[in-house]
Amino acid sequence: MMDGRLENAPAEVRTPEGIRLYPPEALAGMHRAGRLAAECLDMIGPFVVPGTTTGEIDARIERFVKDSGATSATIGYRGYQHASCISVNHVVCHGIPGPKVLKDGDILNIDVTVIVDGWYGDTSRMYVAGRASRKAARLIEVTHECLMRGIAEVKPGNTFGDIGAAIQEFAESERMSVVRNFCGHGLGRVFHDAPNVLHYGRRGDGAELRPGMIFTIEPMINLGGPHTKTLADNWTAVTRDKSLSAQFEHSVAVTEDGVEIFTLSPAGRFFPDLG
Secondary structure, eight states: OOOOOOOOOOOBBTTOOOOOOTTHHHHHHHHHHHHHHHHHHHHHHOOOOTTBBBOOOOOOOHHHHHHOOOOESSSSSOOOSSEEEETTTTTEEOOOOOBBBBBBOOOOEEEEEETTTEEEEEEEEESSSSSSOOOHHHHHHHHHHHHHHHHHHTTTTHHHHHEEEHHHHHHTTTOOOOSSOOOOOEOSSSSEEEEEEESSOOOOOOOOTTOOOOOEOOEESSSSSSSSSEEESOOOOTTTOOOOOOEOBEEEETTTTTESSOOOOOSSSSSSOOO
């Protein structure tokens, strides 16, 4: 995910709102990149166990990406030096891998972005070291459902506000909150592009969805309040009230008749086993 700021990119067809419209043949490249990113997260699951460190997990991810002949989009990105972001418990996003040892019951989001033949595949999912508490398991379930409800709104004629509203309505109906400070983003031949994809909002607001739009949906849901703060490392974002946070992310495209998801797990492991 990283952030919603835009990067320079070659001019292509864009909407009046500045959102790039990719041709249908772009979907093949996005599928290759998305599949590798999903395979990476499939691979790492068995290594998310109590006693391992987030740095060891990241090292395995870096080796996997290199051995696959791809490039990690995050290594060197604005000074970041890791192949993943690993956000544990009350860390909302952009957690930096390091010496932190996972304990039984820790929940964590692992976020990876790979570059394959110039296309970016960006995805994240939740994991549990050991066995999750009942509250943590419910948070993970609600967050996954928020993602899928947002994706269900992706079709021509709907708006980005429809996506955000679907996520917000469900999260708040479960007495959880949606993080406002971070959002999804345009994707494709660049890491971050227009639009910013908000995970809250009102139905009918925002740009209309059109075939050829490619972006991420990646809601961050908190057990407590929605407010966050960024630590002194200028990357790690945490909940202000130290409540647990969870996130799932898919890369998707608007097609002529609906939505295409690029980052589905080839092994069907996208949702963690909560026991």
